[in-house]
Amino acid sequence: MENSVKIQTVASEIRGTGMCVPERVVSNEHFAAYLETSDEWIRERTGIEQRRWCEKGTSASALAEPACREAISAAGLTVNDIDGIVLGTVTPDNIFPSTACYLQARLGITNGFAFDVNAVCSGFIYALTTADALIRSGQGTNVLVVGVDLYSGIIDPNDRGTCVLFGDGAGAVVLSRKQGESLVDGAFGDHLAQGDVRSISGIYGSELKADGRFADLLCVPMGTANPPTPDSLKRGDHFLQMQGREVFKFAVRSLADVTKSVLDRAGVSVEEVDLFISHQANKRILLSMAKHLGIPEEKVPINVDRYGNTSAATIPIVLAECEREGRIKKGDLLLLSAVGGGFSWGAVLVRW
Numbered sequence: 001m002e003n004s005v006k007i008q009t010v011a012s013e014i015r016g017t018g019m020c021v022p023e024r025v026v027s028n029e030h031f032a033a034y035l036e037t038s039d040e041w042i043r044e045r046t047g048i049e050q051r052r053w054c055e056k057g058t059s060a061s062a063l064a065e066p067a068c069r070e071a072i073s074a075a076g077l078t079v080n081d082i083d084g085i086v087l088g089t090v091t092p093d094n095i096f097p098s099t100a101c102y103l104q105a106r107l108g109i110t111n112g113f114a115f116d117v118n119a120v121c122s123g124f125i126y127a128l129t130t131a132d133a134l135i136r137s138g139q140g141t142n143v144l145v146v147g148v149d150l151y152s153g154i155i156d157p158n159d160r161g162t163c164v165l166f167g168d169g170a171g172a173v174v175l176s177r178k179q180g181e182s183l184v185d186g187a188f189g190d191h192l193a194q195g196d197v198r199s200i201s202g203i204y205g206s207e208l209k210a211d212g213r214f215a216d217l218l219c220v221p222m223g224t225a226n227p228p229t230p231d232s233l234k235r236g237d238h239f240l241q242m243q244g245r246e247v248f249k250f251a252v253r254s255l256a257d258v259t260k261s262v263l264d265r266a267g268v269s270v271e272e273v274d275l276f277i278s279h280q281a282n283k284r285i286l287l288s289m290a291k292h293l294g295i296p297e298e299k300v301p302i303n304v305d306r307y308g309n310t311s312a313a314t315i316p317i318v319l320a321e322c323e324r325e326g327r328i329k330k331g332d333l334l335l336l337s338a339v340g341g342g343f344s345w346g347a348v349l350v351r352w
């Protein structure tokens, strides 16, 4: 009689990607025309050359819908196969219900769950980790994981320290359940530890972090604690506020730390990772993180030059673009990482 126990295991894998950015291109000259700034300053300090902005009144769910349809079709599925939506955003259609519910209705899905995750620029990493956990617990087969933000509506057009940085965008992936006997469930890193499963696609591990002591360094201060009044609106409390220099320093350190931590726990070296797909906030943050970790620049895709910081949407947009360009190949090992308001940050290790 066989002595070994075969473990029926569940894991999740990314099956399709999609993205959508608005048509309207906003150049650096747009800001230089009315603010004390210049194309040269913005390029040098951030790497941003242009961003895309929606027309006023566009909803997050409207921008996300084409990205989701593209991801579903790339996965070889139809909307009827989707039984869950986890959506990262801080620029929802309304205060409630969730943008995920509006998106569900737009897509014509009436099956499964739909909810939003608020982790600012880490929204996609948080959403992906949540969807992976739900699939592993048997609560979803094909889950749409979405990152969408429209910061054009929450930036102060007269604050040169913030208004030049952000763009609007949406990205999505379909995360699907996979079952087999070769993946070991639960124990982080076990998939990689077993030599024979090194080529199996799926989410290999993740880590989510937050430290609310830094909440005020990057926030939109209007809400229940500070309701809209003529005075608070005059102060611009409905706009994003940021201490840029502090955020910059924290971003480099936290991205490097969480990357190292996820790789160490999985027993993977920096050299073994094919691409480091990291939050697109500022080219200098990406290059500093890469230098810190000894990552060659060609392993760090950059599109912040074309889209600016699209918050929760940056990572799925980079994924979709890299896949289209053939920059991600089957079997590649990817390290996704992000940091944002909260502060919140995190990383996910994925085999394509």
Ligand SMILES: CC(C)(COP(=O)(O)OP(=O)(O)OC[C@H]1O[C@@H](n2cnc3c(N)ncnc32)[C@H](O)[C@@H]1OP(=O)(O)O)[C@@H](O)C(=O)NCCC(=O)NCCS
Pocket (backbone or CB within 6 Å): 036, 037, 038, 041, 042, 045, 046, 121, 160, 161, 162, 164, 242, 243, 244, 245, 246, 247, 248, 251, 281, 282, 285, 309, 339, 340, 341
């Ligand atoms: C915002 C950011 C680009 C500013 O660059 P920086 O090199 O740190 O610049 P500082 O904040 O030190 O400001 C230096 C000077 O540039 C000025 N400045 C800021 N924005 C400017 C702009 N668009 N054009 C010209 N000058 C600008 C500042 O007012 C400051 O002037 P001062 O010295 O007279 O006070 C940078 O701090 C940054 O990218 N931070 C992280 C932002 C981020 O990623 N946020 C999202 C995280 S998810």
